Amino acid sequence: MRTFLPRSARLLPVLTMLGCATAQPSAPSQPAEPSAQAAAPASESTPMPKPTKKLDTAALKAELVAKHGEAQRARIERGVEQVAAQWREEDGDLAAFVREYFIADPKALDDTFARLERIFEQLDGHFNELGRELRWATDLDLGPLLPVDPLLAAYDPSAHVTDDLFQSKIGFVVLLNFPLTTLAERTAHAQDYTRRQWAEARLAGRFYRRVPAEVQQEVSRAGAAADLYIAEYNVWMHHVVDGKGRRLFPKGLRLISHWNLRDELKANYANKAEGLDKQRLIVKVMERIVTQTIPAIVIDNPRVDWDPFTNTVSVAPADTVEPNAPNRPAKVDTAPEPDTRYARLQAHFHAAEKVDPYVPVAPTQIARTFEFQREIPEERVKALLTQVLTSPLVPQAARLIEQRLGRKLEPQDLWFNGFRPGSSRSETELDKMTRQRYPTAEAFAKDIPRILQGLGFTKERAAYLAEHIRVDPSRGAGHAMQAMRRGDFPHLRTRVEKEGMNYKGYNIAVHELGHNVEQVFSLYDVDHTLLQGVPNNAFTEALAFVFQARDQELLGLGKPDAAAERERVLNDFWATWEIAGVALVDIAVWHWMYEHPDATPAQLRDATVAIAKETWDRYYAPVLGGPGTALLGIYSHMIAYPMYLPDYPLGHLIAFQIEEHMKKKGPLGAEFERMARYGAVTPDQWMVNATGAPISAEPLLRATEAALKR
Incomplete structure (x- = not known):
């Protein structure tokens, strides 16, 4: 699984805020900035900016040093160069801007830093919430999608933010007064930086590039389309037959690729009768997906049977079709998926x-x-x-x-x-336990305080964390979506089938809970909100793995010896x-x-x-x-x-x-919080x-x- 990156941070790395989330319109889940996105070569509709004439900044720097003193030389020289690197002809008079907005007074600089930190928390946080609302229908299992839902999910309300911050000159105020550091600098001085210096590095870091809003919106559209494609890529396993025509999987088993397919494969190590045959069948399904030789008609379709070994398709007998199955075409059509995966x-x-x-x-x-x-x-x-x-x-x-x-x-x-302790238990046994305990997403939410105490958090800290986490039923495999301002709350998304949460969904939910707990601590309890999050997605995944490794212990199946x-x-x-x-x-x-x-x-x-x-x-x-x-x-x-x-x-x-x-x-709880x-x-x-x-x-x-x- 992964933590979900706000769309604004999905492709272009971000430097100032938590940008990861989990599993599906995840990570997917670290230092990130609100509208940092990747985009692609400028098209005719996205003209490149006019190059700035090479400015004679030496005279300007000398003028500022003469005015503010030799002690400010290093800040002046660095700040002027940082501004000049991003300044465009249409931005106006660079020298006039620098004269007006360079801040030499230490108290004024402190006040400006504090003001910007507060404002960016609100700006990032509210845009994150807007993005979450726009994706609500595509992310959550709330019934059939409306035609407008993918359009809403593709719209990024924060796409113009960085562009606007440069045009309004706010971005240039940051670059003029705070250091834009390189990775080499941050690595070399990591042990020497104060917490304020780290926060300043993240503040300036969000303005290391100036990408037009039109480009960022295109990134958002590509990301939303890919998210939805994956979220709806299910295989109905009762209708996947082996070379002998056998139905090896139970009726109603719908597995999303690749997460559920992989987890079903893992579960069948405990099945001594048909487990190996099931695993080989799943491997063949996976290979067909990768090579795009999977017939398009079988994707998320319980009305046709498919033998992935021979790649033949037939209409499923009426008595095998699941009640209330989606209304998909039922016909013999072996035309492969038209390379949609790679498009x-x-x-x-x-x-x-x-x-x-x-x-x-x-x-x-x-x-x-x-x-x-x-x-x-x-x-x-x-x-x-x-x-x-x-x-x-x-x-x-x-x-x-x-x-x-x-x-x-x-x-x-x-x-x-x-190798996993408890892996000898059958998937059926584990499914029964989790479905009884968690018939709905709400039931899992109510059990979070107990789960957290089982992980070593005190009763008070467990209650604090539970109050700051929201649980939703996921349309996809599951993910954790962080909050980006204090006052908003991280969301845990996990898949809950009609019969209740199966073990796969529970295992994912415990993983996502690890993300959410990290997200609460790294937002609400960090000393600078500009430092919210962890260094990168690997760290939030690592902290989530710590939770996930204890999932069976939390079901009461014993502590490891x-x-x-x-x-x-x-x-x-x-x-x-x-x-x-x-x-x-x-x-x-x-x-x-x-x-x-x-x-x-x-x-x-x-x-x-x-x-x-x-x-x-x-x-x-x-x-x-x-x-x-x-x-x-x-x-x-x-x-x-x-x-x-x-x-x-x-x-x-x-x-x-x-x-x-x-x-x-x-106890794990106290160390987890400290980290x-x-x-x-x-x-x-x-x-x-x-x-x-x-x-x-x-x-x-x-x-x-x-x-x-x-």
Whole structure:
């Protein structure tokens, strides 16, 4: 799952506010700014601004130094250059503006900082609320969509904000008086910065680029269309038949891709009778989706039967059709989905491409994602992922899994969940427990205080948190949507079927609750609202993983003992290995799109499939077999949430470090709160404050080696 980024922060990294949310019109879930979005090359309808004539700023700087004193020289020189870099001819007289708005008096500077911090909290927060209302029908399971709902979801009321802030000169006041720092500067001085300096860096950081509102609106449209496409991508599993014509799945089972398909696959490790056959069937469904050989007629359609092995379609017998099934056409039609999956991804790219000319310091979406949003260089991220993928511990863990399964490993074992304590319980048993306890989203909301106390929060803090979280039924798999001003509340969205919340929905809900708790602390209890959030999406995912790992314990199924703790370590290692390759595919696909900007959706499909296969063959086929499978391309994040996937393996590494730290400390609740309220500083600085060490794969690898020896 992921935390949901406000549309304004979805593609262009943001520097000042929490910008992540979860699972689906998620993360998806960190330092973000309200209208920072990626867009693509300027079109005829979005003309490039007239270049500013090279101004002789030296005389202007000398004039200001003479007026305000030598002590202000560094601030003057930096501020004037920051303004000049964004100033356009139509903005007027730069020298007159600088003379009027440079603030030399320390008290006046403090007052201006405080005023801007308060105003931006309100501005960001209210636009976030407007965006949430516009997406209400498409995000939540409230019945059939009206024709106007996708249009409302695509409208971004904050699209003009950054543009307006520059035109009104507010953005220039910020750039003139507060430092716009580079990632290198923030990293080098992380331990020296005061909290005020961190807040100033985030304040100025929101104005590192000046993107026209028309471009931002296009980004919003691409994001909304992709969100809705994924939210409605369901497969009715009772109507997916195997090569013998058997219906292996119960009537009414509707699984969203990829989340529910993956979770159903995991659940069937406990099914000794038909589990392996079900898993192989799900893998074939996934491969058909990635390669776009899935017949379009079978998507979210319970009126046709489909054999994914032969790719044949037939009209479903009347007695197999679910009561009140959606009114979909029922006919024999094997025409494949027309590369819609890749058209949605390509729309993200073309929107991101349009912003490139406006951000010379990071002229690609790839650069913006790593340098500004994630604040970890791409090469370091890939090195961490590769360290896990190539670890000699992988074949050792694989041999242990083979012993437990009593067979050679297959591609579906990418999602092996047998290390998890309690995984021997059947999905049916777990579904029964969660449906009885949570027949509605409201029932889960009422149980939040008990859940939080079970996680180690005091009764008072649990009540405080519960009062600040709202729970809604999700149309998609689930996500957490943060609040961005004090007085508003984070929303937990989770999927609740008609029979009640199944275990998959509950597991997601506990994860999203972790996001929401972080969001409450990092907004309401942080010292500067300009620092609300955490460094990037990986951190909010890590904190959510801490909650999610305890979901069965919260159902009353027992606390882990020493043996269970070893199982947790192995589970974390295998899960990190699994998602690390998926993340590399996500990154590589974006590089391919920049190298082939004029490609068709079909060409992008072929390239994505090729990248997924090559990555599989390099890292996974030696362990799991299945050479040439495109399975790594199934993750829906690739389509709806560009380059979000690397945050998951990073999140696993960070979560493991946090868990190891918490073992040495007191109750989880107090430590979780201490970490979450530290705010959006650089990743390593946050980790040093939280655990005493920067981000590393070593703690997980050391613990895995020890667990395997036992």
